[in-house]
Amino acid sequence: MSARVDLVAPPMAGHLHPVLGIAARLVREQDLEVRVLSTAAALPAIAGTGADAVELLAGADDVVAEVVDPPYRVGSNPRLLVRQLRATAALQVRLAEELREAWRGERPDLVLADFTMAAVGPTADALGIPWWTTHPSPCAIEARSGPPSYVGGWRPGRGPLGRARDAAGRRFVRGFKTVAPRLAGARLDDVGLPSLYRADGSEAIYSAERVLALVPGAIEYPRALPAAVRYVGPVLYTPSPSRRPLVLRPGCxxxxxxxxxxxxxxxxxxxxxxxxxxxxxxxxxxxxxxxxxxxxxxxxxxxxxxxxxxxxxxxxxxxxxxxxxxxxxxxxxxxxxxxxxxxxxxxxxxxxxxxxxxxxxxxxxxxxxxxxxxxxxxxxxxxxxxxxxxxxxxxxxxxxxxxxxxxxxxxxxxxxxxxx
The missing domain is CATH 3.40.50.2000 (Glycogen Phosphorylase B;)
Structure with a gap:
């Protein structure tokens, strides 16, 4: 008996390529049916994995590019972050609608989704489909200890004052995430999220069952992460090369x-x-x-x-x-x-x-x-x-x-x- 796995990713290389690498590996398992769902820009690369391709968000690649790669630095600027969130929210609402339609007739047995695809989890939960998160940047996952992320690259604080600083930073990040949807005019209910956080404090946009952290644990700081997180290391995948190997000058x-x-x-x-x-x-x-x-x-x-x-x-x-x-x-x-x-x-x-x-x-x-x-x-x-x-x-x-x-x-x- 075969089972079906759907993988969902945006078209950006840093997020798409690890998902494609997983898909290419799963395709080799004869008792698995594998599909990758992404935008039109990703379809040629999906074809190279041997997995079936499903197009999402038709005609939206230019909008996606503007959201994820604006012509300026976003950093920790609240105004720019809110602007980015507003555009992202509209895409996630549309993504939720298209996923419901795609899965209404053919439900996968398991979904693996890049962490940026926030609509996947609530949609899968509503349909009773198990889902996991793939996360190439697990430093962004909120923890109960250690330094927060997206505040300039903090190292773990030392001593009572350092730990107090880290705790204050974590509260700031959580507070900003809580108010940001309202500032952006986005409704969590539109993508099926009753709240950004579960009762245990973990972030609801990540799977409560399994989060595949795609970096080696050897470089990460010790932090009290949700129990679902597993460090599995990087997925090394590049779509098939269309050019010759580089020529490197000998002797240097x-x-x-x-x-x-x-x-x-x-x-x-x-x-x-x-x-x-x-x-x-x-x-x-x-x-x-x-x-x-x-x-x-x-x-x-x-x-x-x-x-x-x-x-x-x-x-x-x-x-x-x-x-x-x-x-x-x-x-x-x-x-x-x-x-x-x-x-x-x-x-x-x-x-x-x-x-x-x-x-x-x-x-x-x-x-x-x-x-x-x-x-x-x-x-x-x-x-x-x-x-x-x-x-x-x-x-x-x-x-x-x-x-x-x-x-x-x-x-x-x-x-x-x-x-x-």
């Missing part, structure tokens, strides 16, 4: 510089910093490879590249990342997971969202240095290349990931839940 060390697929407004500063650093590092036999993060992307006409800087539109992390000696990245969940799995030290330059929280964890885990001033990028690159402790720590984390592959852990858990 190679460092990838990337801001991922989001924060397009940051790329001009990234290009400028990479160009300055490359001019310095070339004399030390270090070649920088800059990824622009978008297929077909290119630098503006007339931009002069110094010796030692090579520009790519995109880089296939799964295939090519392990060939580098270090990575400069922004702390996004996708490149973060691939870098850790490859055992590479990194320079982390956080600019928005959960990135400062990831940066704090990477630095404290000893696998990265944080870039505070762009003009010091070359110095930071030399530091991670020459510091054996940083590489040793990165290698130790990589071994923990390799010893317990996330996809096998998730597949075993899904099979056990379905009884197949």
């Amino acid at each position: 060390r190679h460092v990838l510089v990337t801001a991922g697929t989001h924060v397009a407004w940051h790329r001009e500063a990234l290009v400028a910093a990479a160009a300055r650093a490359a001019a310095v590092l070339a004399a030390q036999d270090v070649e920088l490879h800059l990824s622009l993060g978008r297929a077909g992307a290119s630098l503006p006409p007339g931009v002069a590249l110094p010796h030692g800087l090579v520009v790519h539109d995109v880089v296939d992390y799964t295939r090519d990342l392990g060939r580098f000696d270090a990575v400069v990245h922004h702390g996004g969940s996708g490149v973060l997971g691939h870098t850790l799995a490859a055992g590479l030290p990194s320079v982390v330059w956080p600019v928005d969202y959960d990135q400062p929280d990831h940066a704090a964890r990477l630095v404290d885990a000893g696998v990265a240095v944080r870039l505070e001033r762009p003009e010091r990028l070359a110095e930071a690159v030399v530091r991670v290349l020459e510091d054996p402790s940083c590489r040793d720590s990165a290698g130790a984390v990589a071994r923990t990931i390799a010893a317990r592959p996330a996809l096998e852990t998730i597949t075993a858990a899904v099979r056990a839940r379905l009884g197949v």
Whole structure:
């Protein structure tokens, strides 16, 4: 007897790719039927997994892009966060309606949904369908201890005053989340949520049964998280490459510089910093490879590249990342997971969202240095290349990931839940 699993994700690479990786692995189980539900922009990548594709939110990809990747920094600005929430709420209401229609006739036996798809849980609950959350940024999950997230990248407070600061920060975050829907004119009831929080204090947008945290527990701070959370490690998946492997010049060390697929407004500063650093590092036999993060992307006409800087539109992390000696990245969940799995030290330059929280964890885990001033990028690159402790720590984390592959852990858990 076969069982059906539906996976739901937005089209953004950092959220979509882990879900696609899970789908591609589950498809190999002959007694499972697998579907992936997302927007039109994700359909070509879904096809590459072998799973069936179901389109959601037809015609909404431009709106989704505007919501998740605005041309400015959001940070902790309450006004910008409320604006983002207002646009998101309208999409979630529509998503709930489409999921009800999709599941009314063909109900899956289990749903796995990216944490940003807030309408999935209430809809599944209303139809009696079990559901789990996939979470590439579990630092965002509220806990009963430890530092809050989205307040600039706090480290755990030390002593009574530090713990009091963390507790005050957690109360602030919860208070803002409670009032934000009203400020945005959004009604939780419209997506089937009676409240943002359950009686036990856990967040209702995450599964009460299982939250798959897609980072290695080795880099996380000890926090009293909900019992449903399980650290399974990163899902390493990139859609099938359409270009040849990178050509790396022999006889030198190679460092990838990337801001991922989001924060397009940051790329001009990234290009400028990479160009300055490359001019310095070339004399030390270090070649920088800059990824622009978008297929077909290119630098503006007339931009002069110094010796030692090579520009790519995109880089296939799964295939090519392990060939580098270090990575400069922004702390996004996708490149973060691939870098850790490859055992590479990194320079982390956080600019928005959960990135400062990831940066704090990477630095404290000893696998990265944080870039505070762009003009010091070359110095930071030399530091991670020459510091054996940083590489040793990165290698130790990589071994923990390799010893317990996330996809096998998730597949075993899904099979056990379905009884197949």
